[in-house]
Amino acid sequence: MDVSQYLDIFIDETSEHIQALSDNIMVLENEPENKDTINEIFRAAHSLKGMAGTMGFKRMQHLTHDMENVFSEVRNDNIKVNSEMIDLLFNCLDAIEAYLETVKSTSDEGTEDNEVLIKKLNAYLDGGNDEAPAQAEEAKEEAPKEEAPAEASSGSEDPNGKDHFKVLKIDENDISKIREAQESGLIIYGMTVHIQKECLLKAARAFLVFKALEDFGEILHYDPASQDIEDEKFDLAFSCIMSSNSSDVEAIKAAVSAVSEVEAVDLDKVTAEMYEKPVEEAPKEEPKVEEKAPAVASAKPTAKADAKATTPAAKKAANKPVTARTVRVDIEKLDALMNQVSELIIAKNSIVSISASEASGADYDSQSLQEQIEYLERITTNLHESVMKVRMVPIESTVNKFPRMIRDLSRKLNKPMELVMTGEETELDRTVVDQIGDPLQHLLRNSADHGIESPEVRKAAGKPEEGSIFLNAFQEGNNVIIQVGDDGGGIDTERVLQKAIERGIVSEEEAETLSQKEIIDFLFMPSFSMAKQITDISGRGVGLDVVKSNIEALGGDVEVKSTLGQGSTFTVRLPLTLAIIQALMVEIRDEKYAIALGSIMNIEDISINDIKYVEAKEVIHLRGLVIPIIRLDQLLDCEPREEEPENLTVVVVKKGDSYAGLVVDNLMGQQEIVIKSLGKVIENNKLISGATILGDGEVALIIDVNTLI
Amino acid sequence: MANELDMTEEEKIQYIVVKIGSEQYGINISLVDNIVRMQKITRVPKAPSYYPGIINLRGEIVPVMSARNKMGLGEDVITNQSRIIILKLELQGLVGILVDEVKEVISLGESEIDRSAQNSKKQGNTYINGIGKSGDELISIFEINSIVDEVAVS
Numbered sequence: 001m002d003v004s005q006y007l008d009i010f011i012d013e014t015s016e017h018i019q020a021l022s023d024n025i026m027v028l029e030n031e032p033e034n035k036d037t038i039n040e041i042f043r044a045a046h047s048l049k050g051m052a053g054t055m056g057f058k059r060m061q062h063l064t065h066d067m068e069n070v071f072s073e074v075r076n077d078n079i080k081v082n083s084e085m086i087d088l089l090f091n092c093l094d095a096i097e098a099y100l101e102t103v104k105s106t107s108d109e110g111t112e113d114n115e116v117l118i119k120k121l122n123a124y125l126d127g128g129n130d131e132a133p134a135q136a137e138e139a140k141e142e143a144p145k146e147e148a149p150a151e152a153s154s155g156s157e158d159p160n161g162k163d164h165f166k167v168l169k170i171d172e173n174d175i176s177k178i179r180e181a182q183e184s185g186l187i188i189y190g191m192t193v194h195i196q197k198e199c200l201l202k203a204a205r206a207f208l209v210f211k212a213l214e215d216f217g218e219i220l221h222y223d224p225a226s227q228d229i230e231d232e233k234f235d236l237a238f239s240c241i242m243s244s245n246s247s248d249v250e251a252i253k254a255a256v257s258a259v260s261e262v263e264a265v266d267l268d269k270v271t272a273e274m275y276e277k278p279v280e281e282a283p284k285e286e287p288k289v290e291e292k293a294p295a296v297a298s299a300k301p302t303a304k305a306d307a308k309a310t311t312p313a314a315k316k317a318a319n320k321p322v323t324a325r326t327v328r329v330d331i332e333k334l335d336a337l338m339n340q341v342s343e344l345i346i347a348k349n350s351i352v353s354i355s356a357s358e359a360s361g362a363d364y365d366s367q368s369l370q371e372q373i374e375y376l377e378r379i380t381t382n383l384h385e386s387v388m389k390v391r392m393v394p395i396e397s398t399v400n401k402f403p404r405m406i407r408d409l410s411r412k413l414n415k416p417m418e419l420v421m422t423g424e425e426t427e428l429d430r431t432v433v434d435q436i437g438d439p440l441q442h443l444l445r446n447s448a449d450h451g452i453e454s455p456e457v458r459k460a461a462g463k464p465e466e467g468s469i470f471l472n473a474f475q476e477g478n479n480v481i482i483q484v485g486d487d488g489g490g491i492d493t494e495r496v497l498q499k500a501i502e503r504g505i506v507s508e509e510e511a512e513t514l515s516q517k518e519i520i521d522f523l524f525m526p527s528f529s530m531a532k533q534i535t536d537i538s539g540r541g542v543g544l545d546v547v548k549s550n551i552e553a554l555g556g557d558v559e560v561k562s563t564l565g566q567g568s569t570f571t572v573r574l575p576l577t578l579a580i581i582q583a584l585m586v587e588i589r590d591e592k593y594a595i596a597l598g599s600i601m602n603i604e605d606i607s608i609n610d611i612k613y614v615e616a617k618e619v620i621h622l623r624g625l626v627i628p629i630i631r632l633d634q635l636l637d638c639e640p641r642e643e644e645p646e647n648l649t650v651v652v653v654k655k656g657d658s659y660a661g662l663v664v665d666n667l668m669g670q671q672e673i674v675i676k677s678l679g680k681v682i683e684n685n686k687l688i689s690g691a692t693i694l695g696d697g698e699v700a701l702i703i704d705v706n707t708l709i
Numbered sequence: 710m711a712n713e714l715d716m717t718e719e720e721k722i723q724y725i726v727v728k729i730g731s732e733q734y735g736i737n738i739s740l741v742d743n744i745v746r747m748q749k750i751t752r753v754p755k756a757p758s759y760y761p762g763i764i765n766l767r768g769e770i771v772p773v774m775s776a777r778n779k780m781g782l783g784e785d786v787i788t789n790q791s792r793i794i795i796l797k798l799e800l801q802g803l804v805g806i807l808v809d810e811v812k813e814v815i816s817l818g819e820s821e822i823d824r825s826a827q828n829s830k831k832q833g834n835t836y837i838n839g840i841g842k843s844g845d846e847l848i849s850i851f852e853i854n855s856i857v858d859e860v861a862v863s
Binding site for chain 1: 749751752753754755756757760763764765768769770771772774800801802803804857
């Protein structure tokens with residue numbers, strides 16, 4: 001059966017099952033007696049095994065099979081769950097994930113057997129007397145281990161590959177037949193016959209092929225075995241070795257090709273020696289592990305084949321990733337899209353008919369045109385919304401690997417801690433979700449490593465011994481907020497300051513005037529590490545600055561709040577979507593700029609007499625808030641005005657808890673804008689986050705409020 | 710016959726000849742995506758002076774640079790003849806270059822281009838990599854990569 005078309009589904013579902021397993025194993029660790037969880041795990045493991053088997057990924061199937069056995073024993077109360085076992089299971093999951101990665105990039109499961117894991121799993125199964133079987137297992141598994149490198153170098157393991165007949169694994173019996181035929185002066189041919197993909201009766205075609213071949217001589221060896229070929233147990237190609245007294249290669253080829261639905265025939269002369277040597281090398285291999293031996297055999301013959309410049313097609317294809325990035329879309333969302341597109345077509349037709357009636361001299365009905373345009377507008381807005389929804393995915397897919405990570409860290413660092421997550425269902429643009437994983441992971445690691453204190457310290461401070469790390473996600477206006485924090489020691493600003501002075505970032509005098517926030521901001525500077533010692537978890541100084549720049553690249557920002565002794569919270573703010581935003585259009589002299597509506601708090605008309613000065617900077621005092629004034633015209637190097645107007649229009653923007661008042665000349669109104677990049681040559685512009693094209697074709701720049709505050 | 714003649718002729722490259730100030734420059738035609746008339750250039754604050762801004766090219770934002778400014782030949786003078794040559798570069802994507810006038814397309818073989826003038830590289834940056842001779846005219850061949858080189862940071 002050709003399973004390549006199911007590969008995408010397989011990959012998707014396997015990741016889901018792995019995630020389900022991981023989640024449930026976490027639960028199991030805390031509630032070892034929870035029958036529901038065990039059943040859930042068992043089901044997931046079983047589905048994994050089934051799918052791997054269907055796809056022909058034998059190693060993966062083998063591993064999952066043994067995992068399933070362990071779960072089954074757990075379910076039957078024959079084994080007790082303990083933390084070593086949980087560790088082992090997690091290692092197995094990692095191994096399965098590694099298989100999956102290999103499958104993703106090469107559409108093959110790779111060659112890692114993971115005997116060690118399988119051995120350990122079996123040791124659990126055998127309970128107390130696990131010594132002997134483990135050793136037996138070892139002996140059995142030794143052979144494949146040695147062969148692994150040879151396998152790695154071979155790309156033509158695929159029976160569909162070109163010239164597969166050169167790498168066949170042939171048993172002694174058939175080899176001696178071949179040798180005999182050779183000695184009696186007959187010519188030995190090897191061939192691989194490729195059947196068209198659409199072919200329905202493959203076995204019948206194979207039969208016809210063999211019938212055609214019998215006119216030329218005797219078939220000495222079939223691959224797969226003749227019984228399997230009859231039962232259609234082969235993919236799109238099969239191979240055979242035959243002896244013939246005819247030296248007319250083309251005639252044989254033509255006869256085989258004449259069978260309908262045969263796509264191609266690879267035919268060449270072979271000798272018994274080609275198959276002899278490798279087989280002798282691997283006799284200790286158990287015959288049931290079929291796919292290994294041909295691979296070993298292929299090491300030399302493929303080199304030969306390459307020299308003949310017949311690059312195996314399979315090898316070539318294996319290098320590029322076989323799956324594309326996909327979004328799973330709720331069918332309802334797609335239906336909505338489809339409906340809107342049909343409405344769009346109707347609207348277009350109406351407009352076409354209006355323009356046609358105009359052309360034919362009929363009364364020009366400007367009202368109905370107006371109606372149609374409004375209709376069109378409504379449809380495009382809805383369409384945009386629907387497309388955006390299709391792109392939105394819950395952050396769950398990214399954050400659900402974190403509990404496992406914290407668990408591992410907890411064991412590694414010997415600090416009991418727990419991760420509490422809320423709002424995993426919060427939706428974000430797919431691109432953002434994909435890229436937010438690393439920064440979040442980093443923040444969590446930080447919390448685990450630096451934030452949470454050791455149990456002794458926590459006890460002394462009157463806190464529960466188990467540290468608590470949280471990740472909260474929720475939507476706020478046009479933003480999604482993700483908070484990551486802990487109830488640990490918090491940031492010791494004194495120490496940060498000390499370090500900053502040590503490193504010459506600030507002088508001691510300057511240091512005294514710094515606010516807490518400014519001190520904490522040092523942590524976001526490149527290569528500013530606070531760790532007393534470098535661990536493999538964190539402390540190399542490539543940390544928060546990378547987090548910050550990654551998040552800023554996504555159009556978001558990150559803030560820290562910390563109380564010494566009570567923990568710290570990192571607040572990551574991300575835009576809901578990247579492509580289209582609601583914006584306020586403003587004018588500064590004759591230039592047009594857009595300010596994202598999401599960051600605007602309100603708009604004020606202010607007399608210049610209301611402007612006060614604090615530290616020689618302009619501020620306004622507004623309903624109890626002191627808001628610094630930013631003159632956009634100066635900042636953006638616009639022509640200075642000849643005379644200062646009496647009143648200023650100030651757009652008050654906010655970022656977290658900070659505010660700023662942007663002075664503009666004119667307000668033009670609200671508009672939905674499509675964000676475009678400035679082009680690679682000038683895109684690192686800090687003040688401007690992008691550009692947009694207005695209705696009249698003019699270009700307006702989008703002001704990046706986050707960098708202003 | 711015709712084939713034979715072609716074979717003996719050396720390979721020629723087509724250049725678009727543009728005028729900037731009083732000099733003529735050649736741009737390899739394979740890099741040119743498009744030539745558009747002068748249109749409103751939206752200024753980008755804090756961009757380097759040789760990037761006057763961006764334009765809207767059929768819905769795409771394209772940065773426009775001033776070759777004249779980059780080469781230190783003063784400010785652009787926009788006339789009715791001014792054009793923006795849109796280059797499609799592998800690294801930088803679409804980039805527009807302001808020129809005073811687009812004259813013609815010529816084919817030059819390697820023998821018609823004098824490379825020696827550039828070998829000396831006396832004064833710092835050179836923006837041309839050869840001088841082509843077409844009849845009496847001298848045409849400086851742009852080294853596009855050194856004109857649109859660094860990614861400008863404000």
